Amino acid sequence: MTRLALITGGQQGIGFGIAEALVGVGFRVALVARSKTDTPEVGAALEKLGARARYFRHDLQEIDRVGTVLDAIESEMGPVTTLVSNAGVPAKVRGDMLNLSPESFDFVLGVNLRGAFFFAQEVARRMVDRPSDVYRSLIFVTSVSATMASIERAEYCISKAGAAMMAELFAVRLAPHGIGVFELRPGIIATEMTAGVKDKYTARIEGGLVPAQRWGQPEDIGRVVVPMAEGNLAFASGAVVPVDGGLSIPRL
Structure with a gap:
């Protein structure tokens, strides 16, 4: 079986960095996102x-169309051997959590948690139903915000905290089938999503917020994904890996 990685949000940012890394070691990749096919990115x-x-x-x-898109991918490229659950949306508006609207809350959780869960669920079902000699894995890209509170984007933090538990649940459920599950927690990464706060965070990074004293890059995430997808960390299923330059390390 050919190794095929399905990467949600793989057309740009962190997802694209992961796609480049996996293609570089011989994977084929199916990029899945809501962007129109003819968009520049x-x-x-x-x-x-x-x-x-x-x-x-x-x-x-x-979520009612997950089976349809997976059928299309399988028809054209074959069974998925690695799912990288990466696509996500930020808070619509940063602001006081006491003013957070139900609409913004529902939108962010609808994509980052509900949508991600049911997509992964269907991929996992198909993996379980079709045993394979090729190593399979689910890799969830969450965020340091799974445990680090940002009160101006509460809905995003809540969605990532939920996604962290989602990864643990899939790890326990799929371990008997030899399917590895991992969680990556990126820190401050230079992508389209963070472009609007570049100046703010550059100053804070230079001031010591990130011990590595630099922005993270999408390729930093890609390098970590490769050994997970290749099966080199198979017995570490359930592992949580921060990719944040030391940002989330507690300090005095």
């Missing part, structure tokens, strides 16, 4: 990744 991603990559449009909020 999708075209650029496919051009850079080459013949090993395909793009499939899907909105994680449409």
Whole structure:
């Protein structure tokens, strides 16, 4: 069986960094996101990744269509051997959590938690139903915000804390089947999502917020994903790996 990684949100940012790393070690990749197929970022991603990559449009909020997109991927590329659950949305508006609206709360959790869960659920079902000699894995990209409180984006933190438990649950459920499950917690990574707060965080990073004294890059995440997807950490299923330059280490 050919190794195939399905990466949600793989057309840009952290997801694209992961896609590049996996293609570099021989994986084929299915990029899944809600962007239209003819958008510039999708075209650029496919051009850079080459013949090993395909793009499939899907909105994680449409949980009733998960089977449809997976059927399309399997028909064109074969069974998924690695799921990288990476797609996510930030808080619509940063502000006092006492003013957080139900609409913003529901939107963020609808993508980052509800959508991510039911997508992973269907991938896991198919993996369990089709035993394979090829190592399989689910890799959840959450955030340091799973445990570090940011009161101006409460809904995002709550969604990532829930996603952390989601990863643990899948790890326990899938361990008897030899399917590895891992959680990555990126810190401050230079992506489209963080572009709007670049100046703010650059000053804080230079002031010591991040011990590594630099922004994280998407390729930093990709390098960590590779050994997980290849099975080199198979007996470490359930592991949580911060990729944050030391940001989340408690300090006085």
